[in-house]
Amino acid sequence: MLREAHGPSEEQLGFVRRLLTSESYLLSEHLHRLDPEARHRRFGHDVSDDFITRYASHAGDFGNVTFGYFVEGELRAVAELRPDNLMHGAAAEVAFSVEKPFVNRGIATQLMGRVIRTARNRGLRHLILVCMPDNAKMQAIARHYGAELKIEDGSVIADIVPKDPDYQSWVGELLDERMTYLHSALDLQKRVRGSAEL
Numbered sequence: 001m002l003r004e005a006h007g008p009s010e011e012q013l014g015f016v017r018r019l020l021t022s023e024s025y026l027l028s029e030h031l032h033r034l035d036p037e038a039r040h041r042r043f044g045h046d047v048s049d050d051f052i053t054r055y056a057s058h059a060g061d062f063g064n065v066t067f068g069y070f071v072e073g074e075l076r077a078v079a080e081l082r083p084d085n086l087m088h089g090a091a092a093e094v095a096f097s098v099e100k101p102f103v104n105r106g107i108a109t110q111l112m113g114r115v116i117r118t119a120r121n122r123g124l125r126h127l128i129l130v131c132m133p134d135n136a137k138m139q140a141i142a143r144h145y146g147a148e149l150k151i152e153d154g155s156v157i158a159d160i161v162p163k164d165p166d167y168q169s170w171v172g173e174l175l176d177e178r179m180t181y182l183h184s185a186l187d188l189q190k191r192v193r194g195s196a197e198l
């Protein structure tokens with residue numbers, strides 16, 4: 001189900017929530033919808049459709065957390081948190097993708113805030129983001145959250161050091177998590193209704 005996006009109208013606000021393991025097919029559909037340049041920037045090199053399908057099937061692997069931005073039940077932007085096993089659970093890598101009609105609306109910035117809160121609550125000491133040197137937008141978002149940037153092997157590496165968790169970060173995640181399953185069901189309903197209308 002690869003429905004085209006036409007960009008949200010003002011009243012069509014999106015909603016950020018965690019992606020369930022059973023929804024990894026939505027990640028696959030979203031990544032397939034990225035245009036070639038965004039796909040290249042997301043993975044740091046060109047990747048095939050098959051690669052994306054295989055990659056997305058691992059979304060629910062142990063320790064991975066994916067946040068999605070949903071508009072009318074469709075996943076239009078994603079932030080993926082993947083533990084860095086070499087750092088023994090102390091660090092995770094984060095990656096972003098936003099479909100073209102939805103860029104420059106602060107969505108990746110919003111998703112980054114959610115990822116940082118999750119990193120805090122899991123006691124992560126470093127959140128690492130790798131992007132291409134000319135990816136000024138991604139670097140602006142990382143700087144916005146206090147990242148230190150350095151160049152390594154032709155890539156820009158941003159290191160965000162999350163604060164310790166506090167009452168607000170715990171309760172915030174708990175309250176959002178309570179609504180995840182309800183919103184997942186509502187999003188499914190919207191997608192089913194949307195495809196019936198096509």
Ligand SMILES: CC(C)(COP(=O)(O)OP(=O)(O)OC[C@H]1O[C@@H](n2cnc3c(N)ncnc32)[C@H](O)[C@@H]1OP(=O)(O)O)[C@@H](O)C(=O)NCCC(=O)NCCS
Nearest residue numbers: 038041042096097098103104105106107108109136137140
């Ligand atoms: C990079 C990407 C994630 C940004 O998503 P987005 O939702 O458009 O980003 P936002 O609207 O939240 O924020 C854009 C930021 O870039 C800044 N910006 C916009 N255009 C810019 C430019 N030409 N130069 C520098 N900064 C720019 C904005 O001011 C904003 O920064 P701020 O939050 O400090 O104000 C999106 O374009 C994308 O998916 N690109 C392809 C995949 C990718 O590059 N992933 C990153 C590697 S994992």
